[in-house]
Amino acid sequence: xxxxxxxxxxxxxxxxxxxxxxxxxxxxxxxxxxxxxxxxxxxxxxxxxxxxxxxxxxxxxxxxxxxxxxxxxxxxxxxxxxxxxxxxxxxxxxxxxxxx
Numbered sequence: 852x853x854x855x856x857x858x859x860x861x862x863x864x865x866x867x868x869x870x871x872x873x874x875x876x877x878x879x880x881x882x883x884x885x886x887x888x889x890x891x892x893x894x895x896x897x898x899x900x901x902x903x904x905x906x907x908x909x910x911x912x913x914x915x916x917x918x919x920x921x922x923x924x925x926x927x928x929x930x931x932x933x934x935x936x937x938x939x940x941x942x943x944x945x946x947x948x949x950x951x
Contacts, residue, residue, distance in 0.1 A: 853859050 853862070
């Protein structure tokens with residue numbers, strides 16, 4: 852079967868090439884698997900960032916529209932306070948006139 856040392860060398864080289872091929876296939880499998888997992892994680896992060904951005908935009912819109920409402924409510928409160936102060940002053944004048 853093995854008549855010369857060249858035959859043994861060829862057999863060893865063939866075994867090494869087979870082992871190297873198996874090692875490269877397994878390494879390639881794990882590399883592709885890790886790339887797929889990384890891609891999934893990146894997609895999940897992108898989805899989370901998109902949702903966070905959407906929430907921030909909604910909050911910003913609410914604050915902008917809320918600011919307009921706050922100005923209206925502030926003006927309304929100011930007028931209500933002026934009204935009550937005027938009523939208090941009128942009551943005080945009415946009591947002052949009754950006592951005299």
